[in-house]
Amino acid sequence: MTQVFNPPVRTLMGPGPADVNPRILSALARPTIGHLDPEFVRMMDEVKRMLQSAFQTKNALTLPISAPGSAGMEACFVNLLEAGDKAIVCQNGVFGGRMKENVERCGATAIMVEDDWGKPVDPNKLEAALQANPDAKVVAFVHAETSTGVQSDAETLCRLAAAHDCLTIVDCVTSVGGTEVAIDRWGADAVYSGTQKCLSCVPGISPVSFSDKAVAAINARSTKVQSWFLDMGLVMGYWGENTKRAYHHTAPVNTLYSLHEALLILEEEGLENAWARHREHHTALVAGLEAMGLSMVVDADCRLPQLNVVSVPAGVDEAAVRATLLADYNLEIGAGLGPLAGKVWRIGLMGFACNKTNVLFCLGSLEQVLREQGADIVAGSAQGAARAAYAG
Amino acid sequence: MTQVFNPPVRTLMGPGPADVNPRILSALARPTIGHLDPEFVRMMDEVKRMLQSAFQTKNALTLPISAPGSAGMEACFVNLLEAGDKAIVCQNGVFGGRMKENVERCGATAIMVEDDWGKPVDPNKLEAALQANPDAKVVAFVHAETSTGVQSDAETLCRLAAAHDCLTIVDCVTSVGGTEVAIDRWGADAVYSGTQKCLSCVPGISPVSFSDKAVAAINARSTKVQSWFLDMGLVMGYWGENTKRAYHHTAPVNTLYSLHEALLILEEEGLENAWARHREHHTALVAGLEAMGLSMVVDADCRLPQLNVVSVPAGVDEAAVRATLLADYNLEIGAGLGPLAGKVWRIGLMGFACNKTNVLFCLGSLEQVLREQGADIVAGSAQGAARAAYAG
Structure with a gap:
């Protein structure tokens, strides 16, 4: 017979998951309610509002994807890219390489801008790539590279991309809550994050935010998003402003309790x-x-x-x-x-x-x-x- | 200032999430450890073994996808189908329609076999569709239709499909733990399930199982799986038998504690x-x-x-x-x-x-x-x- 699993009590000082605040573990164990329960919907609204604060954005389309950061990344790529599109990907660590995989699995072309591991993304190289690829639709980069401990200058990179009419996809998995993320000031278009880093929450969901420009690009697609689960048009039917939430998938109710508590703790601090x-x-x-x-x-x-x-x-x-x-x-x-x-x-x-x-x-x-x-x-x-x- | 969210204590007798066993809520709040921690890896092995028992299968590729049942569904379709393939989808409720969406977003063609909502899938209609579509690669159907409360005869449907050299994708989200799921006896090839129904666990992850025939079909693909997050070849690098687990994504550690406890309770009963x-x-x-x-x-x-x-x-x-x-x-x-x-x-x-x-x-x-x-x-x-x- 299998035994109950009692995990050891660790101090988590690796790249994440990090130590979870005991308040957040307690929140996780609160009684489960339905994903369409009016009380749950009210809590969802609070999560959205607190995420907007954490991301420093007014973006209406700001919500947690019901899967880990890797799925948050994929949500950004599959919604913004269609087959035949071109994306410039800045790589200075593991996660830039993963972005390339995402671009290619959308049937799009990835133009790589490479920097050494341990160095930030070089804006001059991005500018050169933008000039050489006037047909690029998207620029993607990692704000805080978890594999190397480097922060890149998101504001400069986003402004360069915008000057060339490119949408930006920015990985803020490790930055949010630890260093400044300022979506609106940067002018970033699609940002994804994680919960198990500086939010001190359990892993499993991925906060994302899309600018109005990104939403317009999604609405202007000529093909359906290749992922049904990550199709932001459908996800919004559940998380959106409409009073009647449409069932899309069953939300991870308890994990969302824990995110609510994590964001509340950040708001308090x-x-x-x-x-x-x-x-x-x-x-x-x-x-x-x-x-x-x-x-x-x-x-x-x-x-x-x-x-x-x-x-x-x-x-x-x-x-x-x-x-x-x-x-x-x-x-x-x-x-x-x-x-x-x-x-x-x-x-x-x-x-x-x-x-x-x-x-x-x-x-x-x-x-x-x-x-x-x-x-x-x-x-x-x-x-x-x-x-x-x-x-x- | 936002307030702590204290959910009401409900009795959940809808289509799920269902009441969660308090033992499982307690398990959820156990201290988080790393997703590559040797103790966590040992727990993962127990989860796989107990899932095999719950599914009545020896399939090595049996594990929980780190996202809800909808993503488990998508994992089955994106791994087994490539653009240009043909799939027969039996629809007798909401989830058959969602399967059609999945097929089409893979660039494949869906041949629909329709039955009235509230009726099981008619094997005669499936047989006719199989005869009319000898080039079909996959047959997909829902074992337990959560939208109508109907159980279809999975064994008969799987045998018909196998007789026509088709792989089967079977939705067992609502059945597992409540009525018999017997993957090996049925000869089902790709099965996905949920945690928040008869396993009495919290929502957020989706147990799946792939037969050796399904794994061979995945290995024989001529194109990459369109989802990086759901690519079973990559997921297996983390969940597989190898002693050195490769980082793919950060597993939902605490939710997996709760699944371990849920499967333990099922094993005990x-x-x-x-x-x-x-x-x-x-x-x-x-x-x-x-x-x-x-x-x-x-x-x-x-x-x-x-x-x-x-x-x-x-x-x-x-x-x-x-x-x-x-x-x-x-x-x-x-x-x-x-x-x-x-x-x-x-x-x-x-x-x-x-x-x-x-x-x-x-x-x-x-x-x-x-x-x-x-x-x-x-x-x-x-x-x-x-x-x-x-x-x-």
């Missing part, structure tokens, strides 16, 4: 305060890591405070370090991906997990395990450096 | 006992409804015990009855859809919600509200008839 908190703890973590003698991979001016990518010291078995941290400290940090695999760790400071206790615990644990591994580090200085950083 | 329980309470509910003078829409030999479709008596405002039940009794029953809209109610007895208390509460509440509406019913006999049915 305030966006600016949340961003400042991420910067504060990031600064302390970096002070500690550097005091230990470790080096950050990403230049300071484009580092994501919520995802800290640090080089593995020479001669250290990075997987063994992560395994020991997990087994003996119940602490999860992330591995590198792609060209960074084996070379870096990714230390998340996301949402609820972004706090002083986690910073000090992570530094102390990592230092001890690195010493056991015989790494050439400066012993005994990490936590002190972090505490000094906190003291200002 | 036993499949046959669960089906017998659904029949027992269905029999009592029907006895009560008929004693009241209401009539069942579906013939007894193909009625779904878990979804009881009953005619609205003449002159009764069906929406007002549902609204009163919801407002004053916190009891949700379902409305009719499509041609049955306004004419029927759909009363679910699904999983945990399928119990004597709910049957008696529903009969008593419905009788009172119908009397207040001036309906021409036999007063005072419903609960007694149900209790007599229980007494045997």
Whole structure:
């Protein structure tokens, strides 16, 4: 007979899911009601309104897709692209590559603008690609690359795209709640995000937002959206402003309770305060890591405070370090991906997990395990450096 | 400032979500761990094994899609069909129509086999369609039509399809856990289901199972699956037997805890006992409804015990009855859809919600509200008839 699954209690400081706020776990377990219940519809309206605040947008078409961030990404591509279209995809990490897959599976052509992993998207390269491809319909890029810890300048990239009459698709999975996302000021047209990063919520749904220009492009399509499940025209029948909600699919009721609670917590803290908190703890973590003698991979001016990518010291078995941290400290940090695999760790400071206790615990644990591994580090200085950083 | 959302405590006797077992709500709130955590991977293996039992299959490719049943449906169609293919779709309710949409959005052709809403799929019509379309690749039908309360003979339909070298796609969203689903005995090739019906779990994920023949067809595709998120080849990299799970998307960790608990509860009860329980309470509910003078829409030999479709008596405002039940009794029953809209109610007895208390509460509440509406019913006999049915 199978046994009840009681998960270990971890500290989640990887690339996500991050530690979930206990208030959010409690919200998740509230009694399930129907997805057409008037009380549920009222809650949906609040979720939409709070998402608009988190995204800093007035876009009416702002709602959570009932599936993870990958499906949010796909929703943006399949709704904006048709077979034969051309999209410029800026790649500087894993998720740009996934965007290319999405473009091609729509029967469209992807023009790739490549930057090194660990560097932001270069606006000059995008401008050159826009000039070389006047028939491009869409520009897609990742605001916060979870695979490398880099933030790109979304506002500049969106303005360049708009100047060439392109719609923009922007991945804000890891940024929302941690660093500023400003859809309306940027002029971004289709944005998707995740819940399990800086919103401190459980994984499984993906907030998206479409500008009026994007909605007009969807309405002007000559073919149906290839995904029935992700067809925004149909999704809107359920999430829209109409008083009678049309059944499209059964919403993930309890997961939406948890998103409601997560957005409420963000509203209570305030966006600016949340961003400042991420910067504060990031600064302390970096002070500690550097005091230990470790080096950050990403230049300071484009580092994501919520995802800290640090080089593995020479001669250290990075997987063994992560395994020991997990087994003996119940602490999860992330591995590198792609060209960074084996070379870096990714230390998340996301949402609820972004706090002083986690910073000090992570530094102390990592230092001890690195010493056991015989790494050439400066012993005994990490936590002190972090505490000094906190003291200002 | 937004307020915390505290949902009302309802009794969910509509078409789903159904009442969630409190054990499952508790499981949902357990601490989140990483989607690549070794403990999580171990739990995933147990989920796969218990799903195989629930589906009565040895299919290796049996796992939950990280999105609702509609996405499970889409996963089956986009993986088995390519542009230019032909699929025979049997329609006897809402979900057959949705299958047609899926076929067409794959660039394939749908040959429709129509039966009246409230009737099962007619095997003779399917046989005629198979003979008229020797180039069909897929036959799709709904085992348990949630819109009408009808069960079709999946075994016969699958055998007909196999005899004509067609793959089958079978919708078991409402059947699994309530009536028998026997993938291997049927010879079904791609089956999708839901969690929020007879598994008494929260909505948001969709168990699917693909036969070896279906996997071979996927491997023999000449084009990529149009959905990146639902590409089973990629999903298997994460859910497969390999010891090193490849990151595909972030799994809905907590919702998977709840599915694990739901499947454990089903394992503890036993499949046959669960089906017998659904029949027992269905029999009592029907006895009560008929004693009241209401009539069942579906013939007894193909009625779904878990979804009881009953005619609205003449002159009764069906929406007002549902609204009163919801407002004053916190009891949700379902409305009719499509041609049955306004004419029927759909009363679910699904999983945990399928119990004597709910049957008696529903009969008593419905009788009172119908009397207040001036309906021409036999007063005072419903609960007694149900209790007599229980007494045997």
